[in-house]
Amino acid sequence: METTQALQSLAALAQESRLSIFRLLVQAGPAGMAAGAIGEKLELPPATLSFHLAGLTRAGLAQSRQEGRFVIYSADYAAMNALVGFLTDNCCQGAQCETTSRTRRRA
Secondary structure (H helix, E strand, O other): OOHHHHHHHHHHHOOHHHHHHHHHHHHHOOOOEEHHHHHHHHOOOHHHHHHHHHHHHHOOOEEEEEEOOEEEEEEOHHHHHHHHHHHHOOHHHHOOOOOOOOOOOOO
16 A cells, blocks of 8 residues: 555544444445445434545545445445555564554454
């Protein structure tokens, strides 16, 4: 991943509603969720939801597909993994890093 793309992805996630939407899409798995269901779950009005979904899509973190009358959104796992890889590239000066319970927390 290039620095420019990483910055776009991080900027998209640096907003509470977009981060909540992205986390919900990650939890939904590859099947994704209908836009209306996302709005209901997060209590976001349609115009606000549309704005934030467009931001995540432009950043390459989400994708959409039409299923009948519904627009289904899903997380782009390859982009998410590329971002995590970019952030952890050369971690610990190239040494093996340990994950401890203090560095990982469940939200």
